[in-house]
Amino acid sequence: MALTLTFHGAAECVTGFCARLSSDDFTLLIDCGMFQGSKTLKALNYEPFPFDVSKVDAVLLTHAHIDHSGMLPKLMRAGYSGPIYATAATRALCEVMLADAGEIQESEVFHLNRRNQQRGRPQVEPVYTARDAAKTMDLFRKVKIDDLVDIVPGVKARYWNAGHMLGAASIELIVEVDGETQTLLFSGDLGAGGQDYLPEPTGPSGIDHLVLESTYGDREREAADTVGRRRLLAEELRQAHAAGGPLLMPTFAVGRAQELLLDLLAVMESGEAPRGEIFLDSPLAIEATDVFLERGWNRDTETNSFTKLSHAAHLHYLMKPQESDQLERLRDWHIILAGSGMCDAGRIRRHLKRLLWRPEVTVLISGFQAAGTLGRLLVDGKRLVRIQGDDVRVKARIRVIDVYSAHADAAGLVRWASDRQPIKAQVFLAHGEPGALEGLSERLKAAGFDPARIAIPALDQTFQLSPSGGARLIGARPPRLAPGRAASLDWHNERADLFVRLNARIQEAPSEEARQRLLRALADVLDAADAEAGSSDPDPAADPTTPKVTDGVQSDDV
Secondary structure, three states: OOEEEEEEEOOOOOOOOEEEEEOOOOEEEEOOOOOOOOHHHHHHHHOOOOOOHHHOOEEEOOOOOHHHHOOHHHHHHOOOOOOEEEOHHHHHHHHHHHHHHHHHHHHHHHHHHHHHHHHOOOOOOOOOOHHHHHHHHHHEEEOOOOOEEEEEOOEEEEEEEOOOOOOOEEEEEEEEEOOEEEEEEEOOOOOOOOOOOOOOOOOOOOEEEEEEEOOEOOOOOOOOOHHHHHHHHHHHHHHHHHHOOOEEEEOOOOOHHHHHHHHHHHHHHOOOOOOOEEEEEOHHHHHHHHHHHHHOOEOOOOEOHHHHHHOOOOEEEOOOHHHHHHHHHOOOOEEEEEOOOOOOOOOHHHHHHHHOOOOOOEEEEOOOOOOOOHHHHHHOOOOEEEEOOEEEEOOOEEEEOOOOOOOOEHHHHHHHHHHOOOEEEEEEEEOOOHHHHHHHHHHHHHOOOOHHHEEOOOOOOEEEEEOOOEEEEOOOOOOOOOOOOOOOOOHHHHHHHHHHHHHHHHHHOOOHHHHHHHHHHHHHHHHHHHHHHOOOOOOHHHOOOOOOOEOOEOOOOO
């Protein structure tokens, strides 16, 4: 009766975490997250689950972020009716986050299907709806930090503070299989520690297997306490104010938005930064703020810092789309926080579309940007991007402030993992792009971890676990993505980049004749490709690679 562990997400990438722990007697899921990033990666959200949903007995959820919880409504829709174990704060946040994700799916699919109908392409359905999200909430079962909970016969779980966001936990599983007891620890996403708003990440020692996140496994960030963090933010605000235009901040709606608001208010009140009106242009962030006001008590500091957000004079909450539209009239110094944090959905796209071409505007990015996202393209210095079908030249100041990450950096991950020693069997590195995974592996080896006991799983790989012999790769179904594809730019990104370059080159051509020569040369290349393929007029509607809507992002968004 073997115990096996399969990685169905966040393998060689940072999104879609979902691990399946199975024996002959039970099947458990640890998280069930949505893929984000390139459109090829997000297309996996539309595929059937790579496991038998009817055999899943329980889901254990580390925290509410969509890349860990976002596929729960689809799981329910596929027939799952068992419990979802989570902390009370995680449940409260999921109630607003999953509903928001469902509404985005419905809205984006509606608009996509109108275009598909015009283009003769097949209609698509949302991954799930807001109604599906509401029904999923009935499956949640609340778990308290530090309590030992019976999950299924032979399996107990204990949740530990992860310090990543409100309600986030690492999950310890104590499993009895065939007379043997094995202990597994899933780190979930780990916080950086030293924050006023969240408890320090903790966990047990003396475990058999550790599944460790690796988001920042290859880099160390500048250490900054509250005073240092606010000093850096104030300097960014002073520079943005001096540039003469507004400050636009793509913001993750849950956790990051609330922390940034507190610091923005603090540096303005202290006189470190110029005062200005602050607009939170994200219905999800506004609803999440209510959860923080209710449940943001930090038992380490015995305070709820978020209460300051309920009565700030310069802070404005914009719920309605028409309120967001009115920001176009503003010309004076002001600050806009809008989602999504990776610039791939929500209201931030409209603001970027109208502001990126203005050199007096500052865009301040404060979180991890996955490969293939618009945010990553901006951070990487792209000067022309495609947003909602339009080419936009980037003249705004693109700035990055890295002290607000909710993830531990490489040094923090190694410290936390070392505190879990002795780890008797295996360390699995997940939730990281290839460079971060390899970087953390090398750091762990330097810290004394056995190189033979460090594994970097690929998507859908299965390992047989034993308490002393580590883990043995036992084969897997054909991978849904080829190795290395999860965190790379895909053909959608390359096509968008080509369109942007082509349009720019045509516009910059010195004459009508030069434009015609360029277009004829491109037509010759296409004719040659058609001749080689034996087709002169391929039907895009019949192309199996025609992109679907994924997580609120259209094929022509980036």
